[in-house]
Amino acid sequence: MLFVEYPxxxxxxxxxxxxxxxxAAYTDRHIKEDNPTAQELRTWWKRSGLPxxxxxxxxxxxxxxxxxxxxxxGMTEDEQLELLATDGMLVKRPVLVDEYFVLVGFxxxxxxxxxxxx
Numbered sequence: 001m002l003f004v005e006y007p008x009x010x011x012x013x014x015x016x017x018x019x020x021x022x023x024a025a026y027t028d029r030h031i032k033e034d035n036p037t038a039q040e041l042r043t044w045w046k047r048s049g050l051p052x053x054x055x056x057x058x059x060x061x062x063x064x065x066x067x068x069x070x071x072x073x074g075m076t077e078d079e080q081l082e083l084l085a086t087d088g089m090l091v092k093r094p095v096l097v098d099e100y101f102v103l104v105g106f107x108x109x110x111x112x113x114x115x116x117x118x
Contacts, residue, residue, distance in 0.1 A: 001026040004036065004095040012094045015106040019096075022115055026096075031088035036095075038078075038085040044095065045081070048102035052080055055104060057092045 003019060003026040005012035019026055036044070045052055053072060057063055068090075072080060084090050096103040101114050 002029060002095075002097040003027065004029045004031050004091075004093060004097065006031050006088070006093055009093060011106050015094045015096070015111070018106070018108060018111060022112070024115055031091060031093055031095075033088075035088040036085060036091065038081040041081050041084050041091075044097055044102045047097075047100075048104060050102075050104060052077055055084060055092055056080075057090055060089055062087055062089045 001024065003016065005016065005028065007013070007030060016028075041055065045055060048054075056068065056072070058069070063069075068083075075083070092104050094106055096111065096114075098114070098118065100118070103111060103114060
């Protein structure tokens with residue numbers, strides 16, 4: 001599995017501890033230093049089954065500074081994916097990527113369920 005995180009994020013820290021406590025094998029990736037590409041994001045989005053808007057860090061400073069709440073509805077999916085690929089801080093985190101699922105944000109019950117079904 002790939003664990004995409006921002007190490008200073010407390011939610012990411014909790015998710016990482018959760019993975020460690022459950023003995024999950026994963027590769028760690030710093031979202032700001034190694035930002036996901038638009039193609040990676042497209043693949044993850046399709047695998048997740050979530051609306052694309054769920055991939056945006058809506059509480060982030062960058063999201064607010066760019067006024068994305070009002071701009072996103074008028075953007076195409078390609079434009080949104082390209083925008084997400086420009087700055088890892090725009091992406092909601094953590095992201096847990098497996099060949100069968102993608103989880104965005106940390107909800108322990110949901111993560112536990114997916115890890116059990118691997």
